[in-house]
Amino acid sequence: MDHVIVGAGPAGIIAAETLRKHDTDCGITIIGDEPEPPYSRMAIPYLLAKQIDEAGTYLRKHDRHFDELGIEIVRDRVTGVDATANSLALESGASRGFDKLLIATGSRPATPPIDGVASPGVLPCWTLCDARRIIEWARPGAEVVLIGAGFIGCIILEALATRGATLTVVESADRMVARMMNATSANLIRKWCEHKGVTVHTGATVTAIEQGRAGGTLAVALDNGTTLNANLVITATGVNPNIEFLDGSGIDTAQGMRVNNQLQSSVADIYAAGDVAEGIDFSTGGHAVHAIQPTAAEHGRIAASNMAGHTSRYHGSVIMNVLDTMGLISSSFGLWDGADGGDATELVDPARYRYLNLQFEDDRLVGANSLGVTEHIGVIRGLIQTRVKLGKWKDKLMQDPTRVMEAYVARTQAIGYNAHVL
Amino acid sequence: MLKALKLEPQHCTGCMQCEMACSYENEGVFNPAKSRIKVFTFHEAGRFAPYTCTQCEEAWCMHACPVEAITLNAQTGAKEVADAVCVGCKVCTIACPFGTVNYNQATGKVIKCDLCGGDPWCAKACPTGAITWTDADQTGFQRMYAWAQQSPAGEASYILPQKKDPAAYGPSA
Structure with a gap:
């Protein structure tokens, strides 16, 4: 059996390792188009913050890890898929056959449609190559403008501040991290950033980026009349799945590559995992792209198990994020914006930048937003994903949402062998 | 053992x-x-x-870690955090459905039970x-027995493990 994996990110690497666990003899080839060993984009903020070197971003730390597992990594780029002939066209001109194929090509940053976005000094923060350029440009005293206050825009603020940059954030939505946090918590994040010296514009769009008057600077014009000087502009306006090379292949795509609960695409021998996959959303039961690390890891493992001939079904991924914005930690889970006909409770402590919002459907937890609360935070995922019936603990949580861990222990553990005591 | x-x-x-x-x-x-x-x-x-931490076999924290900072100690079965490798991204803290991996803001690393x-x-x-x-x-x-007793269906019945007769399984493969 010859397995080919396109993409050397977490989904592809975990799939390759899982395939090897299932089958000691099969051929496993990963095709990736970046020059570095497989690395984690999630580690880039910590590289920018000088906490780690480039090797610290690598997904696997031992030089011979892939050799020892008999996993071949090829540097090339897939330009087309022939789904009937089980063959890939490569940028190098070669072609490559496969028995089973995993598409794990991830996503890439969206380029906002702004005049001058291709100017030198304007770049996304996505690859190690981008990171090197940001390190070069974000010198002490540099004025940095971030277009987009989403997850990436927020998580790199601290690193840029550590480098001595002056920071301005421009977000077109009415609040920061609008796709992850509700208004109450997002406004607290904004206040926190402003206290830390970041200038925040929300509800504002960049209309043009031009060469500034001073040498080497850029002039960033906003639709609210403001013009910002910048030595560096970082675009962070979301990401899109890398699916264009599938055009004409007959593989079903929508926002991403459509997969069933075995991570299989509309073509039997072809699977998808990670940011490129539009898989089952646990909370809605529908399809969605969840461009998050835990989903990439789960997709990779389950896709590989199915590719190896087992039947592994996925119950869907719970969208979740944890974000550190200059030391203020926020998280979101599942239906954080609420379920139809559900109810909610919240704890708001603006003075301490603490916030917790729980969303229920009947007596089950279906979503949450938190700020400044990190203790036992993963249990929120546990309660959502195991659909634990909270019983009388729902009322206790409505009174005091911080008791989520107690609720979980009480509702899932046999405490004192005390049937029905709690 | x-x-x-x-x-x-x-x-x-x-x-x-x-x-x-x-x-x-x-x-x-x-x-x-x-x-x-x-x-x-x-x-x-x-x-x-x-x-x-229950040191789960296919540990959610370990699989979710993007930089291989959580690894299995084959001797103890513990999933251990290597502080020198952990970047403090906290993904494991939300991935662990048992809520037993916590972020330590003072060190910028996560902490979990490593069975000492x-x-x-x-x-x-x-x-x-x-x-x-x-x-x-x-x-x-x-x-498990105690949990089963709490089942909404009422008191569970269970069968004690029986001593198995190796011969019943035939010759080993």
Whole structure:
């Protein structure tokens, strides 16, 4: 059996390792188009913050890890898929056959449609190559403008501040991290950033980026009349799945590559995992792209198990994020914006930048937003994903949402062998 | 033989010795807030429940870590955090559905139970036998039985494991 994996990110690497666990003899080839060993984009903020070197971003730390597992990594780029002939066209001109194929090509940053976005000094923060350029440009005293206050825009603020940059954030939505946090918590994040010296514009769009008057600077014009000087502009306006090379292949795509609960695409021998996959959303039961690390890891493992001939079904991924914005930690889970006909409770402590919002459907937890609360935070995922019936603990949580861990222990553990005591 | 932490909440008196021992041995301070094992107090019911990482086989935290900072200690079965590798991204803290991986803002790293390298201090400190370090095969059964007793369908019946006759399985492959 010859397995080919396109993409050397977490989904592809975990799939390759899982395939090897299932089958000691099969051929496993990963095709990736970046020059570095497989690395984690999630580690880039910590590289920018000088906490780690480039090797610290690598997904696997031992030089011979892939050799020892008999996993071949090829540097090339897939330009087309022939789904009937089980063959890939490569940028190098070669072609490559496969028995089973995993598409794990991830996503890439969206380029906002702004005049001058291709100017030198304007770049996304996505690859190690981008990171090197940001390190070069974000010198002490540099004025940095971030277009987009989403997850990436927020998580790199601290690193840029550590480098001595002056920071301005421009977000077109009415609040920061609008796709992850509700208004109450997002406004607290904004206040926190402003206290830390970041200038925040929300509800504002960049209309043009031009060469500034001073040498080497850029002039960033906003639709609210403001013009910002910048030595560096970082675009962070979301990401899109890398699916264009599938055009004409007959593989079903929508926002991403459509997969069933075995991570299989509309073509039997072809699977998808990670940011490129539009898989089952646990909370809605529908399809969605969840461009998050835990989903990439789960997709990779389950896709590989199915590719190896087992039947592994996925119950869907719970969208979740944890974000550190200059030391203020926020998280979101599942239906954080609420379920139809559900109810909610919240704890708001603006003075301490603490916030917790729980969303229920009947007596089950279906979503949450938190700020400044990190203790036992993963249990929120546990309660959502195991659909634990909270019983009388729902009322206790409505009174005091911080008791989520107690609720979980009480509702899932046999405490004192005390049937029905709690 | 692989050993495991056996937690028996019915023996717990809420004395917090485990939390003190854990924080002291692992963090150098008597500070329950830094303990990797946590005793939950249910005042209304007058019950206590010690709870910590179950060292799950296919550990969510380990699989979710983007930089291979959480690895299996094959000797103890523990999933251990390598501080030098952890970047503090906190993905494991949301990935762990048991809520037993926590972020330590002071160090910028995550902390979780590592079974003290195979000699857990919580078990040694527990004066009532609510936390014991025992044969891994024995830890689950009584808890599963107790949980089954709580089933909404009423009291569960169960069959005790039978001593198996090796001959019944035929010649080994």
